[in-house]
Amino acid sequence: MPTINDVxxxxxxxxxxVSYVLSGRRPISAETRAxxxxxxxxxxxxxxxxxxxxxxSKTNVIALVAPLRVDVNVPVIMQFATAxxxxxxxxxxxxxxxTKDEGTAGVERVAHSTxxxxxxxxxxxxxxxxxxxxxxxxxxxxxxxxxxxHTGIAxxxxxxxxxxxxxxxxxxxxxxxxxxxxxxxxxxxxxxxTYADRFLTGFLEASVDLGLQTVTHxxxxxxxxxRSCMADLDAELAGLTALVVHNEEALRPLLDxxxxxxxxxxxxxxxxxxxxxxxxxxxxxxxxSIDIPAHDVGTLAVETVMRLLDGRRVEYxxxxxxxxxxxxxxxxxxxxxx
Amino acid sequence: MPTINDVxxxxxxxxxxVSYVLSGRRPISAETRAxxxxxxxxxxxxxxxxxxxxxxSKTNVIALVAPLRVDVNVPVIMQFATAxxxxxxxxxxxxxxxTKDEGTAGVERVAHSTxxxxxxxxxxxxxxxxxxxxxxxxxxxxxxxxxxxHTGIAxxxxxxxxxxxxxxxxxxxxxxxxxxxxxxxxxxxxxxxTYADRFLTGFLEASVDLGLQTVTHxxxxxxxxxRSCMADLDAELAGLTALVVHNEEALRPLLDxxxxxxxxxxxxxxxxxxxxxxxxxxxxxxxxSIDIPAHDVGTLAVETVMRLLDGRRVEYxxxxxxxxxxxxxxxxxxxxxx
DNA sequence: TTGAAAGCGTTACCAG
DNA sequence: CTGGTAACGCTTTCAA
Numbered sequence: 001m002p003t004i005n006d007v008x009x010x011x012x013x014x015x016x017x018v019s020y021v022l023s024g025r026r027p028i029s030a031e032t033r034a035x036x037x038x039x040x041x042x043x044x045x046x047x048x049x050x051x052x053x054x055x056x057s058k059t060n061v062i063a064l065v066a067p068l069r070v071d072v073n074v075p076v077i078m079q080f081a082t083a084x085x086x087x088x089x090x091x092x093x094x095x096x097x098x099t100k101d102e103g104t105a106g107v108e109r110v111a112h113s114t115x116x117x118x119x120x121x122x123x124x125x126x127x128x129x130x131x132x133x134x135x136x137x138x139x140x141x142x143x144x145x146x147x148x149x150h151t152g153i154a155x156x157x158x159x160x161x162x163x164x165x166x167x168x169x170x171x172x173x174x175x176x177x178x179x180x181x182x183x184x185x186x187x188x189x190x191x192x193x194t195y196a197d198r199f200l201t202g203f204l205e206a207s208v209d210l211g212l213q214t215v216t217h218x219x220x221x222x223x224x225x226x227r228s229c230m231a232d233l234d235a236e237l238a239g240l241t242a243l244v245v246h247n248e249e250a251l252r253p254l255l256d257x258x259x260x261x262x263x264x265x266x267x268x269x270x271x272x273x274x275x276x277x278x279x280x281x282x283x284x285x286x287x288x289s290i291d292i293p294a295h296d297v298g299t300l301a302v303e304t305v306m307r308l309l310d311g312r313r314v315e316y317x318x319x320x321x322x323x324x325x326x327x328x329x330x331x332x333x334x335x336x337x338x
Numbered sequence: 339m340p341t342i343n344d345v346x347x348x349x350x351x352x353x354x355x356v357s358y359v360l361s362g363r364r365p366i367s368a369e370t371r372a373x374x375x376x377x378x379x380x381x382x383x384x385x386x387x388x389x390x391x392x393x394x395s396k397t398n399v400i401a402l403v404a405p406l407r408v409d410v411n412v413p414v415i416m417q418f419a420t421a422x423x424x425x426x427x428x429x430x431x432x433x434x435x436x437t438k439d440e441g442t443a444g445v446e447r448v449a450h451s452t453x454x455x456x457x458x459x460x461x462x463x464x465x466x467x468x469x470x471x472x473x474x475x476x477x478x479x480x481x482x483x484x485x486x487x488h489t490g491i492a493x494x495x496x497x498x499x500x501x502x503x504x505x506x507x508x509x510x511x512x513x514x515x516x517x518x519x520x521x522x523x524x525x526x527x528x529x530x531x532t533y534a535d536r537f538l539t540g541f542l543e544a545s546v547d548l549g550l551q552t553v554t555h556x557x558x559x560x561x562x563x564x565r566s567c568m569a570d571l572d573a574e575l576a577g578l579t580a581l582v583v584h585n586e587e588a589l590r591p592l593l594d595x596x597x598x599x600x601x602x603x604x605x606x607x608x609x610x611x612x613x614x615x616x617x618x619x620x621x622x623x624x625x626x627s628i629d630i631p632a633h634d635v636g637t638l639a640v641e642t643v644m645r646l647l648d649g650r651r652v653e654y655x656x657x658x659x660x661x662x663x664x665x666x667x668x669x670x671x672x673x674x675x676x
Numbered sequence: 677t678t679g680a681a682a683g684c685g686t687t688a689c690c691a692g
Numbered sequence: 693c694t695g696g697t698a699a700c701g702c703t704t705t706c707a708a
Contacts (some may be wrong), residue, residue: 001450001476003685014695019687029693046450050397051685053388054700061453064435068420075412082406085437094453097402097435099423112339112384115399115432138339222620252590256622282560284594341701352679357703367677389701392684679708684701691696 002043011039022047053114061094062305063116065107067123068099073248076276076294080122080144083298091306093117104133111137118305120144126192140308142301145194146317154308156301159319160195160274161202163290166322167244167272168206168214170288175333176242176270179207180233181216182254184247185225189218199246199274213237219250226253241333242270248279255284266331272324286327293320340381349377360385391452399432400643401454403445405461406437411586414614414632418460418482421636429644431455442471449475456643458482464530478646480639483532484655492646494639497657498533498612499540501628504660505582505610506544506552508626513671514580514608517545518571519554520592522585523563527556537584537612551575557588564591579671580608586617593622604669610662624665631658 008015013036020026021036028036039045053059064084066077085095096116098106100123107130110116117139121130124145134141134153143155171179181203183189184196200216207214215237219229229250233240245251251273255265263269265285273280273289280289297320307314346353351370358364359374366374377383391397402422404415423433434454436444438461445468448454455477459468462483472479472491481493509517519541521527522534538554545552553575557567567588571578583589589611593603601607603623611618611627618627635658645652 001452004687005685015686016688016696017694020694023687025688027693032694044450046447046452048392048685049451049453050388050391051700052687054386054392054702055685055687057687057700059388061434068416068423074416078406078412078416081435082437085406085435086439089437089440094448095435096399097419097423097433099420099427101424102427109384110432112382113387114339114384115387223622284561342703343701353702354680354704355678358678361703363704365677370677386701389684390703392686393701393703395684395703677708680706682703682705684703687698687700689696689698692694 001048002045004045004047006043007036007039007045010043011035057114059115059117060092061096061116062088062302063096063098063107063110063119065098065100065102065119065121068101075279076248076292077122079276079294080298083295084120084302087299087302091302093302093306104130107137107141108133111139117309118142120301120305124194126194126197140305142304142308144297144301146198146319147194150316152316154304154314154316154318156297156304156318157195157320158292158297159322160198161205162319163274163322164199164202164244164246165206165209166290166324167274168203168210168212170272170324170326170330171242171244171270172210172212174242174270174330176212177333178213178237178240179215179242179244180237180240181214182226182229182233182243182245182247182250183216183218185220185249186218196246203244215240219247221249223253223256226250226257230254230257240269242272242330244272244274246274248275251275251279251283251287259284266329270330270333272330277325280325280327285329287329288325288327290322290324293323296320339386340383342383342385344381345374345377345383348381349373395452397453397455398430399434399454400426400640401434401436401445401448401457403436403438403440403457403459406439413617414586414630415460417614417632418636421633422458422640425637425640429640431640431644442468445475445479446471449477455647456480458639458643462532464532464535478643480642480646482635482639484536484657485532488654490654492642492652492654492656494635494642494656495533495658496630496635497660498536499543500657501612501660502537502540502582502584503544503547504628504662505612506541506548506550508610508662508664508668509580509582509608510548510550512580512608512668514550515671516551516575516578517553517580517582518575518578519552520564520567520571520581520583520585520588521554521556523558523587524556534584541582553578557585559587561591561594564588564595568592568595578607580610580668582610582612584612586613589613589617589621589625597622604667608668608671610668615663618663618665623667625667626663626665628660628662634658 004015004018007018088095119141122144124147128147146155188196217229217232273287277291280287342353342356345356426433457479460482462485464486466485484493526534555567555570611625615629618625642652
């Protein structure tokens with residue numbers, strides 16, 4: 001493999017000139033630049049990433065810490081990852097993929113060994129143990145999520161509180177007064193994953209503000225989980241006319257259950273789902289939904305990283321406005337249900 | 339950040355000794371080792387990855403090139419990625435995540451700039467343009483898939499041909515003689531994704547060998563795609579009693595369709611699915627299935643990479659035996675259908 | 677069993 | 693506008 005010195009010799013210039021042609025960090029005469037670029041092309045020169053990192057203290061790599069369990073939410077995670085990688089590439093950066101399983105040790109390892117310039121973490125918990133560790137790193141971090149104390153660390157996410165409110169407002173606008181929340185799985189609540197908490201809080205607050213009767217319940221995965229969740233909701237609040245579903249996995253079995261028990265959507269039960277757009281439209285009933293804008297959030301996370309690396313100012317809490325798209329799963333409440 | 343020299347001073351040894359303590363590449367007296375390790379711990383020393391890469395020509399990073407479209411197969415891809423990252427970590431390597439979208443340029447970029455020691459690629463096409471490029475790299479590659487000409491490049495995958503044969507053999511053993519294949523989407527065939535071709539070829543060959551009447555059809559995503567696929571299958575071969583489904587997305591809508599049209603599973607139609615285990619068991623009917631062993635394949639790919647990096651011999655084509663798990667979607671054909 | 681020192685390939689500072 | 697040359701932090705050969 002040719003080195004920068006080989007290129008310099010071939011072009012009849014000094015290595016530093018080659019470096020400056022590459023980086024554009026100082027003016028180079030058109031003629032010299034041309035000679036250098038010709039030499040680079042001819043020799044097939046590619047700068048050595050390690051040498052660069054050593055000399056410049058920049059790796060042009062960012063870490064992405066993802067929850068790689070074969071758990072819930074797989075498509076959403078994939079969308080985040082895709083957005084992050086794509087956006088990173090547009091800034092000439094690459095992405096090192098870590099699993100959340102490695103915990104604090106993982107982020108410290110890659111940061112301390114100077115493998116990355118910055119970190120993006122997803123699936124944060126309320127009191128995430130990694131946060132104090134992140135504060136000690138010399139590299140900046142951006143979180144996808146909003147843990148309790150994130151002082152000094154940039155956070156990006158959908159505004160799940162506002163999303164819950166938007167869902168209830170929409171249903172209330174259609175006359176619904178008795179509404180159930182099919183929540184994420186108990187495991188998600190147990191981990192205190194921040195989006196679940198924020199959604200629930202927003203849901204409860206909006207219930208009060210809008211004068212609604214609501215009931216909430218987590219929902220185990222699988223048909224059986226959905227059945228028991230619905231049984232609980234029905235038992236705790238008779239005459240439910242609408243459901244808010246914050247659980248991607250549950251959507252399909254829920255629709256099956258409603259169908260099997262003769263409750264039509266939207267005639268008997270209206271539904272607002274919180275899920276990616278394509279999930280909402282892949283159901284037997286086209287679901288009115290609030291999108292989880294994984295692409296936007298991922299892209300924004302990368303943009304925030306880049307600002308941080310450039311030493312520019314960033315907003316430390318950036319919550320994206322939810323947007324509800326009306327489809328076919330909500331109807332005006334019928335007179336008989338009032 | 340402390341350097342190896344700081345550690346050396348603190349421990350009263352030379353930098354090379356510290357290096358050897360770290361790498362274990364030469365014997366060190368217990369006493370010296372202890373002093374060095376104490377110094378490392380006290381100073382919180384972590385070797386600089388770039389410096390290491392520069393001096394040793396090893397990055398301890400492998401590239402994973404994944405199809406990050408928000409396309410089909412999302413869960414399977416996720417399982418591969420998880421397995422690869424986990425296995426790589428167990429060999430003290432990290433994973434750089436690339437998208438297939440970058441194509442040849444992407445693999446060349448990371449390889450030429452010495453960001454990685456090896457590459458793992460998934461979602462290979464029959465005549466994949468990247469293969470000639472891979473051959474020119476100094477880093478070894480391992481493919482998850484089996485393109486037409488992979489001379490000199492290690493490939494790992496499920497034996498999809500054998501999987502097709504196993505599915506048909508199972509059904510034939512239950513007396514079925516008229517069998518349809520619900521294939522992947524036309525897009526997958528168009529890309530000539532290797533697993534689709536291999537499955538189809540195996541299916542056709544086994545049909546002949548077993549004396550079966552079969553008919554095959556790709557299947558567009560969505561309920562409509564499934565409907566039209568089934569219509570075609572039924573039209574081309576009357577009296578189908580069994581289906582082989584090589585299309586994860588189609589499973590759910592297919593079961594819905596069969597239910598809606600009054601064809602019971604397995605009483606009227608038997609089904610063998612090719613999909614991850616958890617997908618098979620998440621359906622309304624527990625499906626008899628042939629697992630896509632993403633975890634095993636991903637792990638094996640990493641093991642192969644490590645052997646290659648160690649200069650050990652590897653098998654250049656490693657196709658994992660399919661294993662069919664019997665569940666509730668296949669029955670002996672009833673007399674009326676014979 | 678240990679040390680000394682020559683690289684590894686860039687960058688960026690100091691000169692001119 | 694360009695060149696020379698210390699770093700950057702580690703590994704590894706050569707010597708002892």
